Amino acid sequence: MSNPLKIATLSFWHVHAGDYSRQAQAHPGTDLVAVWDDDAERGQAGADQFGVEFTGDLDALLARDDLDGVVITTPTDVHRDIMVKAAQAGKHIYTEKVLAPTVAEAEEIVAATDAAGVKLTVSLPRLAHGYTTAIQEVLDKGTLGQLTYGRVRLSHDGAIARDGKDGWLPQRFFEPKAAIGGALTDLGCHPVYLIQLFLGATPETVSATYRSVADRGLEDNAVVVAGYGDQKIGVIEAGFASSNPFTIELFGTEGTLTYTDAGNLLTVNGEQLPVPEHSPDPFAQWVDHITNGTRADENIERAVELTRLVVAANAAAESNRVISYS
Template sequence: MQKLKVGIIGAGRIGQVHAKSITYHIPQAEIVAISDIYLEGAMKVADELGIPNACADYHEILNNPEIEAVLICSSTDTHADIAVEAAEAGKHIFCEKPVDLTVAKIKKVISAVEKAGVKLQIGFNRRYDHNFAEIKRLANEGKLGKLQTIKITSRDPEPPAIEYVKVSGGIFLDMTVHDFDMARFIGGEVEEVYANATVMVDPAIGEAGDVDTALVALKFKSGAIGVIDNCRKACYGYDQRLEVFGSGGQASASNDTPTNVAYINNDGNRTDKPLYFFLERYMQSFADEMKEFINAVQNDVPTKTTVNDGLEALRLGLAAKLSVAEHRPVKLSEIEC
């Protein structure tokens, strides 16, 4: 089979992750071009990975007839517009999350993609994480019986820069969005959201209009209940856990660690902290989601993480924001769709 020809739009941190995954781990694809508004950045990555073309304007990628699929790794506010253009150019699309911070723009993407008949996959990489995928497998096999309680813990090692907080849409749209997707991945559609939120890490986050510590209670349509707890900073590192309790059993994923070494002395028994942050923790999942996307395009099978998943995760984030603003449980049906 011929290699899938790919263009990458955006040569920042996540663009580089995907560029390396394809170069080193996915012989089924090759990167033909990479763009970045900061041309030097694109050139540097192209040079390091042997990508033949680097450019500043992503339209060069969209206009390149050789390119079959694009990876949208630019800043969030450009995702939807580029996705619409890419669909119109007949390119298959891998789009980083969040697709957009408004329902309206995501719906335009949905229309464009449907009209063009191209594939689109959203970068909810955690669905491909070895631990969470194993819990999903146990649930699918019926080992957990009827799901009753889903608990997600998601804490970052450090808060983002205040400048980012101001434009990110807030914790529910930039951080919890991954957890909302995980909740849906495991438990299906959500009916209602209630969010407790506070500022305990850094007053500057509050001054920027956001919160840094939150707890979101969920009701699923299936009748199950759930909870997500988030914090912008855990002093011990990146804390990413999932616990699913059902009538048939319980499955829980603890954190991945650099080593499995225990050191015991008079002070106690010490084991490792979690892997540092998302690049370390989720490296395997980034490669696996990209393999899935390449495979979906090459073999014309549906992508597993669709633009609709991006839309629903956004709506959950908007519901959580409304819950905090109005201090009441919010039905998902109250949010535009």
């Protein structure tokens, strides 16, 4: 294993490829050394941006003895194939969410990484944010009583055309085969895993309504409702068609909690609470797991359950019916 770890970014398809590449350059334990992309022009541009080698030969890249890990920012539909190949080549994997288009493929990825002894971490960054830690502490104390309702909304305006130009989110994010889904499958992952954290990972039912304000091919406006066996309701909202403050609302029999990133304000029963600093982000966690030889148990479990709920939501929206969750 190299010191620092030698990392390659696999594809600049996803808009976060640059962000993760910057993390690989900035982290003292990693060194970005190469970019691969099946689109040579896109990949070369990404490699030039970071001053590293570009290659269009994935097999040759994964065969390199001096490469320790890969960042996966490919189209979602090839996650399983790319990650299984990387795991079998002995490369540690940091990947953009969702983990895979189906639960079976997600479980296959996890099995492949475990069999190869490589470390897998999925980018679920808001689990490490300070407001999440503070909210979990409130829930653990029972301050809100029995939870009855939770709502998390996250949106941006990346689908909306302005000044005669298309929205800043690339059109490839609206290609059904590559992207698997639109606003819910991409941005909506964050509200999904937060609702699962606060209310529970396994609701009884899931329903969904998707709409396309910009009419670019996939939904850019989505609401998912999760119904729980203990009668809680979880509401997940995601959009590419409006720029709103990130919002968390939790209601219980004994109180109310609200959070907004407009001012980083957390309020419980009318009292403003301090919001702590963020914990180490998932990329830093991944590096630590590689260095220490540990497994990202909770991250992996939550990534699989995230996939399960996203798949159910997409099925509910497509069929226009309530899905029994299992």
